[in-house]
Amino acid sequence: MSSPAVRFAAGGLLVLGLLLPGLDLPTASAAPSHSADGHLHRPIPQHSGTSISDTRIQWPSWQKLSDTLLMRHYNTRIVLLGTILLGIGAGTVGTFMLLRRRALIGDVVSHASLPGIALAFLYIELAHPGSERSLHALLLGALAAGLLGVLCTTGITRFSRIKEDAALAIVLSVFFGAGIALFTIIQKLPTGQVAGLQSFIYGQTASMTAADVKLIGSTSFVVVVVSALLFKEFGLLCFDEEFGRSHGWPTTRLDFVLMGLVVCMAIIGLQSVGLLLVVAMLIIPAAAARFWTERLGPMTLIAAGLGGVSAWLGGVVSSLFARFSAGAVIVLVGSLFFMLSMAVGRRRGLLPQFLNQLATTRRVGRHDLSRTLYEMLEPHLEQTGPDSGPDSGSDPLCLHLLVHDQILARRSWSTRRLTRLIRIAVSEDRLEVVEGGWRLTEAGAADARLVARNHRLWETYLVLHADIATSHVDRDADLIEHVLDPDLVAQLLEAVSQRYPHMGMPPSPHPIDPGS
Amino acid sequence: MRMTGDSARLDPTDPLDPAASAGSSDGARHLSSAPVAIHDMTVAYHRRPVLWDIDFDARPGKLTAIVGPNGSGKTTLIKAALDLIPRASGDVRFFGSPYREVRHRVGYVPQRGSVDWDFPVNALDVVAMGLYKQIGWFRPVSRRYRLQAMEFLERVGMVDYAKRQISQLSGGQQQRVFLARALAQQADLYLMDEPFVGVDAATERAIVDILRELQAAGKTALVVHHDLQTVPEYFDEVLLLNMRLVATGPVAEVFTPENLRATYGGKLALLDQVGHRMTLDPSRS
Numbered sequence: 001m002s003s004p005a006v007r008f009a010a011g012g013l014l015v016l017g018l019l020l021p022g023l024d025l026p027t028a029s030a031a032p033s034h035s036a037d038g039h040l041h042r043p044i045p046q047h048s049g050t051s052i053s054d055t056r057i058q059w060p061s062w063q064k065l066s067d068t069l070l071m072r073h074y075n076t077r078i079v080l081l082g083t084i085l086l087g088i089g090a091g092t093v094g095t096f097m098l099l100r101r102r103a104l105i106g107d108v109v110s111h112a113s114l115p116g117i118a119l120a121f122l123y124i125e126l127a128h129p130g131s132e133r134s135l136h137a138l139l140l141g142a143l144a145a146g147l148l149g150v151l152c153t154t155g156i157t158r159f160s161r162i163k164e165d166a167a168l169a170i171v172l173s174v175f176f177g178a179g180i181a182l183f184t185i186i187q188k189l190p191t192g193q194v195a196g197l198q199s200f201i202y203g204q205t206a207s208m209t210a211a212d213v214k215l216i217g218s219t220s221f222v223v224v225v226v227s228a229l230l231f232k233e234f235g236l237l238c239f240d241e242e243f244g245r246s247h248g249w250p251t252t253r254l255d256f257v258l259m260g261l262v263v264c265m266a267i268i269g270l271q272s273v274g275l276l277l278v279v280a281m282l283i284i285p286a287a288a289a290r291f292w293t294e295r296l297g298p299m300t301l302i303a304a305g306l307g308g309v310s311a312w313l314g315g316v317v318s319s320l321f322a323r324f325s326a327g328a329v330i331v332l333v334g335s336l337f338f339m340l341s342m343a344v345g346r347r348r349g350l351l352p353q354f355l356n357q358l359a360t361t362r363r364v365g366r367h368d369l370s371r372t373l374y375e376m377l378e379p380h381l382e383q384t385g386p387d388s389g390p391d392s393g394s395d396p397l398c399l400h401l402l403v404h405d406q407i408l409a410r411r412s413w414s415t416r417r418l419t420r421l422i423r424i425a426v427s428e429d430r431l432e433v434v435e436g437g438w439r440l441t442e443a444g445a446a447d448a449r450l451v452a453r454n455h456r457l458w459e460t461y462l463v464l465h466a467d468i469a470t471s472h473v474d475r476d477a478d479l480i481e482h483v484l485d486p487d488l489v490a491q492l493l494e495a496v497s498q499r500y501p502h503m504g505m506p507p508s509p510h511p512i513d514p515g516s
Numbered sequence: 517m518r519m520t521g522d523s524a525r526l527d528p529t530d531p532l533d534p535a536a537s538a539g540s541s542d543g544a545r546h547l548s549s550a551p552v553a554i555h556d557m558t559v560a561y562h563r564r565p566v567l568w569d570i571d572f573d574a575r576p577g578k579l580t581a582i583v584g585p586n587g588s589g590k591t592t593l594i595k596a597a598l599d600l601i602p603r604a605s606g607d608v609r610f611f612g613s614p615y616r617e618v619r620h621r622v623g624y625v626p627q628r629g630s631v632d633w634d635f636p637v638n639a640l641d642v643v644a645m646g647l648y649k650q651i652g653w654f655r656p657v658s659r660r661y662r663l664q665a666m667e668f669l670e671r672v673g674m675v676d677y678a679k680r681q682i683s684q685l686s687g688g689q690q691q692r693v694f695l696a697r698a699l700a701q702q703a704d705l706y707l708m709d710e711p712f713v714g715v716d717a718a719t720e721r722a723i724v725d726i727l728r729e730l731q732a733a734g735k736t737a738l739v740v741h742h743d744l745q746t747v748p749e750y751f752d753e754v755l756l757l758n759m760r761l762v763a764t765g766p767v768a769e770v771f772t773p774e775n776l777r778a779t780y781g782g783k784l785a786l787l788d789q790v791g792h793r794m795t796l797d798p799s800r801s
Binding site: 099101161229230231232233235236238239240242243244245246247248249290293294295296299 | 562595598599600616619620622624626630631632635636637638641642645648649651653654655656657681697701
């Protein structure tokens with residue numbers, strides 16, 4: 001767990017390093033309508049020349065595509081850097097939220113922030129009429145209200161018998177309702193202009209300014225650094241809070257710090273992706289990352305990476321196609337990654353699981369056939385006397401003709417299953433087709449011996465030592481020597497050869513891979 | 517000597533309960549440096565008391581079983597002693613000091629069902645959590661500590677499973693990982709909540725072996741235990757609990773059919789078996 005922390009910090013510094021040169025180029029500003037001082041004077045972007053009924057999609061030129069992807073223009077660079085940093089920060093804290101089963105808390109924060117924004121707006125309008133509406137003041141209001149929302153949720157859960165999901169639903173809707181009501185009041189004010197405020201609901205990435213990016217960047221940086229420093233503490237909090245508390249870790253305070261990070265990320269994300277979609281940036285990358293790894297460190301890194309990449313791609317797409325809102329596209333790209341991860345994720349994806357299942361079925365079938373054939377041929381071994389094992393020239397097991405109906409008679413297999421098993425065995429050179437049936441090849445005979453021996457040893461083990469059953473051993477797949485100690489195996493071998501005197505198998509067969 | 521919370525106590529002594537009255541009449545006991553000394557502890561959930569006036573001193577160097585029917589407050593006793601749930605009244609001391617001052621000397625093995633086994637950690641990561649206090653704030657788990665955690669996995673026979681994600685371990689193996697995490701604390705007193713529930717025979721044996729090792733090293737263990745049959749075999753002392761403390765003391769003296777009947781309300785057919793067993797095996801002390 002050591003390296004993730006270091007890598008985090010390094011990654012954060014790298015990102016900041018990338019960000020700063022970008023900010024040193026204010027002269028390149030191609031956004032005349034946006035001042036870089038963080039004040040909210042933003043028109044809703046008008047898609048010039050297109051009406052709402054115009055549904056044609058304008059495909060961008062190659063030049064524009066490469067310009068955007070490589071962030072050649074100052075404006076694109078600002079917007080993309082801002083969203084990428086946001087994605088990284090959100091993915092990082094989102095991991096802890098997901099594991100702490102607080103996935104919805106981000107939603108509460110963002111919805112609860114609305115009345116804060118409205119109140120801050122009203123305060124500025126009424127107390128200092130005519131002054132410029134500072135974005136920072138609005139975000140401060142959002143932050144306060146968001147924190148209050150979290151506190152209410154925690155309070156309701158802790159001091160009443162209301163469960164957390166109900167508390168989340170209550171707080172989320174009450175705060176959001178209050179916000180909407182306040183917006184209606186603002187609209188009726190003589191000076192009221194809700195235009196800028198609407199962007200907090202749906203997000204307005206395109207109008208990001210250098211000051212916004214600075215704010216987003218520094219917040220994300222702080223969030224990532226704090227997460228890296230408290231990585232092991234947060235992990236403990238999420239995994240086993242009670243154990244942590246019994247150890248003297250201040251879990252309540254750690255929880256507050258973690259919540260604080262989430263609130264910061266959610267508030268910072270309001271402006272660009274909007275309060276409805278902020279929760280997606282927190283949770284989707286983390287949920288996708290879980291499919292790829294079984295460790296917390298890698299999961300956090302993957303989530304941060306996915307958050308950054310989906311923000312970048314989403315930002316690119318939305319700047320190429322002016323009709324798409326960036327917040328929505330970012331979330332869609334993120335969910336694309338999520339679906340991809342769910343399908344093919346290395347650890348828990350559906351496809352790997354399915355393939356695993358398939359391989360197991362195949363292996364079980366192979367072992368079943370090998371064992372059945374061995375048991376069929378066993379009487380012949382008794383006739384030819386103690387068999388001397390596979391090392392002494394031609395294996396006696398290979399001499400006998402195997403007939404379809406005889407095999408079928410020993411097992412309650414369907415003809416189709418047997419045919420399939422035999423086809424696989426022939427394709428793997430364990431059986432050869434001869435006149436009137438099949439014969440075991442040398443490799444097939446060796447496999448049959450190995451499988452039968454292993455099976456019998458395990459069987460005997462279970463009978464003799466049922467009280468110390470080794471759970472989670474795949475008795476079919478694991479050679480007994482790899483699981484149990486040599487003394488015990490020798491003892492089992494003794495017992496087995498008493499029951500099957502003709503078996504006389506070497507105590508430690510050289511490993512054979514019948515698949516090859 | 518008494519904590520302020522004591523004055524709020526509802527019922528100082530239960531005249532019918534010899535153990536409780538013995539405890540509170542003996543004021544000197546409270547000053548003892550017993551591994552854990554619980555004094556007049558009452559715990560309530562939502563105004564309904566679930567533990568009344570518990571008085572108990574653990575004998576140092578002994579293995580003590582906490583026994584009682586479902587809902588008798590066994591887990592609550594441990595959690596309240598460890599300040600994990602609030603006490604309505606009473607005072608708990610570990611080695612003569614409040615818990616917060618001697619946390620490092622107390623190891624806690626929670627119930628297996630208390631965590632999310634799907635969490636993205638492997639067995640070694642979990643054991644390393646027992647070393648976090650030693651590692652300290654902000655510092656990552658270095659190689660040195662991982663090796664140390666490995667040694668504790670070795671003690672519970674789980675080295676081969678160090679890299680397994682914890683949901684891929686069997687119930688018994690999970691329990692052993694929890695045990696190794698507690699061992700990593702190198703505490704002097706261990707509080708274990710139902711370590712024997714749902715484990716295979718091999719794990720049960722491994723846990724018993726560990727308990728014996730701990731005892732040989734002069735450590736004390738308090739173990740919530742559900743299997744009456746094995747109490748005389750595994751433990752030196754027993755604490756019989758059913759919302760109040762029924763009896764406590766050496767197994768040979770206290771683990772009697774009468775006391776068990778008082779604990780379980782006579783509804784267990786098992787009791788007779790246990791009584792039978794006790795009479796068959798009088799040599800145990």
